[in-house]
Amino acid sequence: MRFQEFKSIFGNNNNCNPYRGCEHNCIYCDARSLVYNIGGEFTDIIVKQNAVELARKELSKKKKKTLIHTGSMCDPYTISEAKLCLTKQILEVIYEFGFGVGVLTKSDLILRDIELFKKINKRCKAVVCFTITTMDDVICKKIEPNSSLTSARFEALKKFHDQNITTGVWLCPTLPFITNDEENIRKIVRKCGEVGVSYIIVFEFGTTMRDGSREYFYQCLDEVFPGMKERYQKMYGLQYNCKAPNEKALWKVFKEECNRFNIKYEWEDINKILSVNNNYSQISLFDN
Template sequence: MNLYRGCTHGCIYCDSRSTCYGMDHDFEDIEVKENALELLEAALKRKRKKCMIGTGSMTDPYIPAELKLGNLRKALALLYEYGFGFTVITKSDRVLRDLDLLQKINERAKCVVQMTLTTHDEDLCKKLEPNVSTTSERFRALLRLRDAGIPTVVWLCPILPFINDTEENISEILDCCAEGKVRGIICFGMGVTLRDGNRQYFYSQLDRHFPGMKEKYMRTYGTQYILGSPNGEHLMGMFHRHCARHGIMHEPKQIFQYLSTLDEKQGSRQLSLFG
């Protein structure tokens, strides 16, 4: 479920800027899907079995426009009314606005909030993700969600080579995850993916914030799609050991199964994330 198209967070690495998605206007120019709520309710009425409904994979729904329009909150009310589960991927502490509805959904079916964390350094965070909640704000949101009984999952990505791929950064993020008692951490590897569209924007921001870094990337990776960190193997070892020590899920397949499974609280059977 995507209620909006485009994003104003300004994350310098965003894959959704890629030309393959066919965005025919500026990425920061938000499209509002005016009939999304009607389509959603019609789909919920037709579903014979309850399932998990997800959002946030292409556009973070907690952009400023949501505060004015409230389409996500209206969608949450529909999910609760019809007894469906919900999961969202976000970088914003604005998710706390809907804490009451998230709790109701979790009590009736299941709710999981997924939060992206990339760097523990606040100054670096403002360069990488300039128009969104800082890491400390997101961490405080994770603690609030923990205290409210809402399960959470963290996306540890992307880890940008030569920028945030340090042992100190990964260790500090993992410590935050342990304190927040997150259920799982998704990490496909230490690195970033670049393709046409987001590559050009990413390099322009490297020129702006990290002089000389674009040239280093081009010398090291050329036009590769996957740009792996030179420290990747060591950092992934740290990651897996830390998660195992704290009882945090850390294999993507296991976490996605957890995200896509609706608990049998209302007689539901296990279904895929998008039904």
């Protein structure tokens, strides 16, 4: 773990991350790509040691009350957050200044802060999202080895929904030949319906690979799915955008199931849900 002072904590779109790098070590992680220039060993995270002061300073200058996002490029609930509590302290600052929050994670460590999310939601708005890529906990352990298992993520989603906090799922990536079967997508959406998820984000059914991330992904594939690397090399070469060969069929299943459970997936609807003026929380079909 490396501790560094930073000059600013907010990036584009009100995004704020207290860490660089991530200990969850997902085999497909795009943030490993050389273009992001994180440097050093990716799982040896850089801790922004002045993150809380920066959040306070920068939020005090923001006028428009909006959602502050965290969770792109690194997980705000990376393993060390359990001890360091930087994300938790930033949430406290967000609450203090009356902003809302949108979090994306793969860790049920987020449950530790559920009372804070409730307070933020009452004062402004809180949206909690989990990335879900597979319904199979065994595959999950292989591709996202240090995150919470899918089953634990769904349990956490239900707990947030039960507290009237809007929840979402990022269904990405879909790994060709590993998680791109129609049954997997169908089961994920159905489970989202069961636990009251309001929206699911899918950019494309497929994955991305580029210099830095590709090498690590292939090295891991050799370990956990022997022979799979060669299939990828043959199918995608050095392509960045690697669409699942059955993406059309996956979109069909996905949309059918989302419509069935009234889960939003169009950007126009998602943006409405994410607006601080709209306190939307999906009523689960399984609610009484």
